[in-house]
Amino acid sequence: MKLEGKVWKFGSDIDTDAIIPARYLNQSDPKQLAKHVMEDERPRFSKRVKRGDVLVADKNFGCGSSREHAPLALKEAGISCIIAKSFARIFYRNGLNIGLPLLESPEASEEIEEGDRVRVDLSKGEIFDLTKKKKFLASPIPPFMQELLRDGGLIPHLRKRKKWFRKK
Amino acid sequence: MKKNPPMTIAEKILSAHSGRKQVFPGELIEVRVDFALGNDITAPLAIKAFKEIGARRVFRRDRIALVPDHFTPAKDILSAEQCKVLREFARQQHIVHFFEIGEAGIEHALLPEKGLVLPGDLVIGADSHTCTYGAIGAFSTGVGSTDLGAVMATGRIWLKVPESIKLIYDGKLNPWVSGKDLILFTIGDIGVDGALYQAMEFCGSTIRHLPMSGRFTMANMAIEAGGKNGIIEPDEITLHYIKSRAKRPYRIYRSDPKAYYVQERYYDVSKIYPQVALPHLPSNVKDVREVGKIEIDQVVIGSCTNGHLDDLRVAAQVLKGKKISSSLRLIIIPATQEIYYQAMKEGLIEIFLSAGSVISPPTCGPCLGGHMGILAKGERALATTNRNFRGRMGDADSEVYLSNPAVAAASAIKGRICHPEEVIGKGLKG
Ligand code: SF4
Numbered sequence: 001m002k003l004e005g006k007v008w009k010f011g012s013d014i015d016t017d018a019i020i021p022a023r024y025l026n027q028s029d030p031k032q033l034a035k036h037v038m039e040d041e042r043p044r045f046s047k048r049v050k051r052g053d054v055l056v057a058d059k060n061f062g063c064g065s066s067r068e069h070a071p072l073a074l075k076e077a078g079i080s081c082i083i084a085k086s087f088a089r090i091f092y093r094n095g096l097n098i099g100l101p102l103l104e105s106p107e108a109s110e111e112i113e114e115g116d117r118v119r120v121d122l123s124k125g126e127i128f129d130l131t132k133k134k135k136f137l138a139s140p141i142p143p144f145m146q147e148l149l150r151d152g153g154l155i156p157h158l159r160k161r162k163k164w165f166r167k168k
Numbered sequence: 169m170k171k172n173p174p175m176t177i178a179e180k181i182l183s184a185h186s187g188r189k190q191v192f193p194g195e196l197i198e199v200r201v202d203f204a205l206g207n208d209i210t211a212p213l214a215i216k217a218f219k220e221i222g223a224r225r226v227f228r229r230d231r232i233a234l235v236p237d238h239f240t241p242a243k244d245i246l247s248a249e250q251c252k253v254l255r256e257f258a259r260q261q262h263i264v265h266f267f268e269i270g271e272a273g274i275e276h277a278l279l280p281e282k283g284l285v286l287p288g289d290l291v292i293g294a295d296s297h298t299c300t301y302g303a304i305g306a307f308s309t310g311v312g313s314t315d316l317g318a319v320m321a322t323g324r325i326w327l328k329v330p331e332s333i334k335l336i337y338d339g340k341l342n343p344w345v346s347g348k349d350l351i352l353f354t355i356g357d358i359g360v361d362g363a364l365y366q367a368m369e370f371c372g373s374t375i376r377h378l379p380m381s382g383r384f385t386m387a388n389m390a391i392e393a394g395g396k397n398g399i400i401e402p403d404e405i406t407l408h409y410i411k412s413r414a415k416r417p418y419r420i421y422r423s424d425p426k427a428y429y430v431q432e433r434y435y436d437v438s439k440i441y442p443q444v445a446l447p448h449l450p451s452n453v454k455d456v457r458e459v460g461k462i463e464i465d466q467v468v469i470g471s472c473t474n475g476h477l478d479d480l481r482v483a484a485q486v487l488k489g490k491k492i493s494s495s496l497r498l499i500i501i502p503a504t505q506e507i508y509y510q511a512m513k514e515g516l517i518e519i520f521l522s523a524g525s526v527i528s529p530p531t532c533g534p535c536l537g538g539h540m541g542i543l544a545k546g547e548r549a550l551a552t553t554n555r556n557f558r559g560r561m562g563d564a565d566s567e568v569y570l571s572n573p574a575v576a577a578a579s580a581i582k583g584r585i586c587h588p589e590e591v592i593g594k595g596l597k598g
Contacts, residue, residue, distance in 0.1 A: 013360055013449060015557045021564075022536040026239055026246035028213045040564035060361040060394060064557060065536070066296040068213055068312035089365050089396055090296055094312035144196055144326070154314050158221045158321070 001122040001149070003080045003101070004130075005052035009114040012058035014041065016091065019062065019070040033069050034076035051078040054120065056112045058084065062091025071095045081120050083127060083138070085109040096145050099153035103127065108136035122149065174424035176332040178367035178399055181307040181421055185290045193331040193430075201231075202289040204319045207275055208236035210294035210312070212253040217317025226261045227323030233265040233284060234258050235275040238532045243539040273504025273530035276300040276388060276472035281504055283413030287402045287420050292319050297472050297554070299390045303383035304410060305402035305420060307367075310391065330367040330396040334429040337374035339437040344588040346482070347382025348474060348552070348572035350374070351389040352443035353435070356453030364394035366430065369423065374437045375400060380409045381478035388473045389554050392450040444550075444585060445570035448558040456575055456587045463495070466549040467580040468561075469573050470501025470528070471535040474552035477507045479573040484516040486577035486592055487523040493583030498525035499541045505530055525580070537561045543568075550585055552576050 018041045020033055038045040055074065061084040062070060071094045074082070081101045095102040101122050108127045112118060116131035123146070125138040141149070151157035173190055175183065183191040185199040206214050211234055218226075226232055234254045242248035258266035265284060272278060276297050279285045287305035291298060294316035301308035311325070319325050337350055355362070368390045375383070383400050390398030400406075402420045410418065442456040469475075469483050480502060492498045500520050502508035508530060511517050520527060533540030535553040543549055543562030549569065551561065556568035569585060578588040 015555075017536075017555070017557045017560050021559055022209075022238075022538055025209045026244060026250065028216075028250075040559045060364065063360060063394065064296065064391075064555060066210060066294055066298075066310045066312050068210070068294075068314060071312075072213075086361065086364060088361070088394060090310055090312060093315060097312060097314040142196060154318055155217055155220045158318055 002119065003052065003054070003122070004117065004119040005054045005080055006050065007112055007114055007116045007118055008049065008053060008055050009112070010041070010055065010057040013060045013063055014057055015064035016062055016067050016070040017064055020067065020073045025067060025069055028069060030072045030076035033073035037073040037077045046077050049078050052080045053078055054118050055079050055082045056084070056109060057082065058109055059086045061087050063088035066090045068094045068098065071098055071100050075100045083108050083112070096148050097154040099149060101149055103138035105136050105138040108138065174426040174428070176367065176369060176423045176427040176429070177305065177401055177421045178307055178330065178332055178369065178397065181288060181290060182327065182329055191329045193329050195329045196326055197329060198324055198326050199290055201292050201319050201323055201325055203231050203233070203285050203291045204316060205233040205235065205275055205279065205293040205295070205298065206316050207238055207295055208240060208247065208250045208254060209238045210316065212250050213313035214294055214316035214320065215253055215257045217314045218320050221317060221321050223321035226263065226320045229262045230264045232263050232320060233267070233275070233279055234263060235267050235272055235278060236269070237272060237274050238536065239538050240269050240531055241529065269529070271505060273507070274472045274475060274532055277475055277503035277507065280304060280384070281413070281506055283410070283415055286414050286416065286418035287406065287410060288418050292316065292325055296391045297388050299395065299397045300384055300388040300472060302387035302390065302397050302399035303380065304406055305400060307397055307399065309397045328365065330365055331430040332367040332369055332427070333363055334369050334371065334432040336372040336432065336434045337370065337437050338372045338434065339374060341374065341437055342441055344442050344574045345437070345440055346572045347378055347385040349440055349443045350435070350437065351386040352445055352450065352453045352570065353440050355389065355393045355451045356443070357433070358393055360392060360449055360451045361394040363390065365396055368393065368395040368398045370398060370400050376403060379478060380405060381476040384476065385473050389450070392554055442572060442575045442587060444575065445556055447556050447567040447569065450554065450556060450570060456571065456585065459585050462569070462585045463548070463583060464550045464579060464585060465496055465547040466541060466543065467496060467498045467576050468501070468534050468541060468549060468551040468553065469576050470503060471532065471553040472503060473554040474573050475501055475503030475507065477510050479552065480507065480511045480516050483573045483577040484519040486574055486588055487581070488519050490523055490581050490591070492524045492580040495583045496580060497541070498523070498580040499528055499534065500525050501528040501533055502530055534561050550576055550579050
C-alpha cells in the first residue's frame with residue numbers, strides 16, 4: 001500500500017477533545033464529524049485538508065477519550081495516514097480498526113515539516129519526504145495488524161473469518 | 169510439580185483469559201472477555217459495527233452493559249436518538265444490563281456498585297475510563313467502538329500484554345489528601361504518557377488503607393498517564409466492598425514477589441499535599457498552596473473520578489453551614505442514583521442546597537462539556553473530574569483546573585482556588 005500527500009504538522013499530546021470536541025458527539029455521522037475536525041486546534045482545518053494528505057505529529061497523539069469519532073473524522077476529512085513519535089493506545093487501536101494507517105517514527109516526526117510532500121510505503125514502513133529528499137523508517141507494524149489494514153479494518157477482517165460467531 | 173514463572177497480577181489475569189500458562193509483555197494475545205460496556209456516545213457506533221460484522225446475537229446477553237450516561241437525560245434530539253439506538257438494541261438482544269435514567273448513573277461508578285464487574289475479571293469498555301475497575305483487582309481497559317462491536321459479537325479481543333510499572337505509596341496521608349491527590353501527583357511526576365501502553369500497579373501501605381472510593385479514583389486516572397490499565401491487588405477492603413454485591417464467582421489474583429516490572433517508583437505520601445492540575449494537561453500539577461490567586465467562575469464536584477458517596481461526604485464536611493461565594497456557581501453531581509439517594513438520607517443534599525449549590529441528576533454532564541454546566545469563553549472552572557484539556561468543558565478559550573472534592577468545596581466558598589484549611593482547619597481524610 002502506497003500513499004502520497006501534503007503534510008499537516010501538529011505538536012505533542014494532541015487529545016481527542018482537540019481532534020473532535022464532545023459538543024459534536026451527539027451523532028456519529030463521519031461526514032458531520034469531519035466538518036469539525038481539529039477546529040479548536042486549527043480553524044478551518046477541514047476545509048483546507050485535501051484527500052490523501054498526511055498528518056505528522058509529535059508524541060502521544062490521540063490521548064484522552066476513547067471516541068472512535070476522532071480517527072473517523074480525520075479519515076473522512078481526507079487524512080490518509082498519521083505519522084507520530086508515539087500514539088496513545090486507544091487511538092492506535094481505533095485507527096487500525098477503522099483502516100487508518102498509523103506509523104511511529106520519532107525521526108520523521110522531528111524532521112518532516114508542514115507543507116512537505118511525503119510518500120509512505122506501508123508494507124515496508126518507509127516514509128519518503130519528497131520535499132527534503134529524505135527517507136525515514138517507521139517501527140514495523142506487527143503482521144497481525146498489517147493483515148487488519150490489508151483487510152480494510154477490523155469489521156471486514158472479522159467478516160472474512162466468520163469462525164467466531166454464534167449464529168442464531 | 170513445576171512452578172509457574174513469576175507474573176504480575178495483570179499478567180496473571182491476561183494469561184488466565186488467554187488459556188495459557190504464561191504471557192510475556194509485548195505479546196499479542198487473544199483473550200476471553202468477562203464483561204463489556206458501552207455508553208450513549210460509543211455504543212451506537214459499536215452497534216453499527218456489530219451489525220456490519222454480520223453478527224446476529226451478542227456473545228452473552230448478561231455480560232454486556234449499555235449505559236446512557238454522557239448526554240442524559242437526553243440534552244437534545246440527536247442525543248435522544250443515540251439513546252434510542254441503545255434502548256432498541258438492548259430490547260432486540262435481550263440485554264440484561266441496560267440502564268435507563270432513574271436506575272442509572274455514570275458507568276464507571278455504576279458497574280462496580282451493582283457488582284457487575286468483579287475481581288479477576290477481564291473487562292473491555294468503549295470508554296477510556298474503563299480502567300477504573302482495576303481498583304477491585306480486575307484487568308480492565310478502554311477501547312473504541314469497533315472493538316466493542318467485535319467483542320459484543322465474539323466475546324473475545326486481541327490485546328498486547330502490557331509491561332507493568334509498580335507505584336508504591338508509603339506513609340500516612342496528610343489532612344485533606346485523598347486518592348485524587350496521589351494520582352495527580354503521580355501523573356505530574358511521570359507525565360501524560362509516562363505509563364503509555366503499560367499496566368500501572370498501585371501498592372504500598374497507603375493503598376492498603378485507602379478506601380474503595382480513593383482506589384477507584386486512582387485506577388480511573390491511569391489513562392491520564394497513558395496507561396492501559398490501573399490495578400490494585402484485592403484485600404480485605406476490596407472483599408468487604410465486593411461480598412454483598414457479587415452475584416457470580418470471582419477470583420483473587422496477586423502479583424508474585426519476583427514478578428518483573430519495567431519500573432518501580434516510590435512515593436513518600438507524607439510529602440504530598442492537596443494537588444491541583446492547571447490547564448491544559450492533567451500532568452500540569454502543583455501543590456494547592458503554590459497556585460497563587462486563581463479566581464474561578466464555576467466549581468464542579470462529580471464525575472466517574474470523584475462523584476462517589478465519600479467524595480460528597482468530604483464536600484459536605486467543608487460546605488456545612490457555609491455559603492458559596494457569590495462570584496461563582498457550584499454544581500454537584502452524585503455519580504449514581506444510589507449515591508444520590510444515600511446523600512439525601514445522610515443530609516448531604518440539604519447541606520449542598522443551603523450552601524447555594526445546584527444538584528444535577530447523575531450524568532457525565534459538564535465533565536466532557538456535554539451539558540449541565542458548560543463554560544463560556546474566558547471562564548474558569550475547578551472540577552473534581554479527570555481531564556483539563558483545552559475546551560474540555562466548553563468554549564475553546566475556557567479553562568479547567570482539577571482537584572479533589574475538599575479543595576473544590578473550599579474554593580467554592582472562597583471564590584478562588586484554596587487549601588481546605590483556609591475554610592475549615594484539619595479535617596478527615598478522604
Ligand atoms: S464522567 Fe467524564 S470522564 Fe467519566 S465517563 Fe463521564 S465523561 Fe468520561
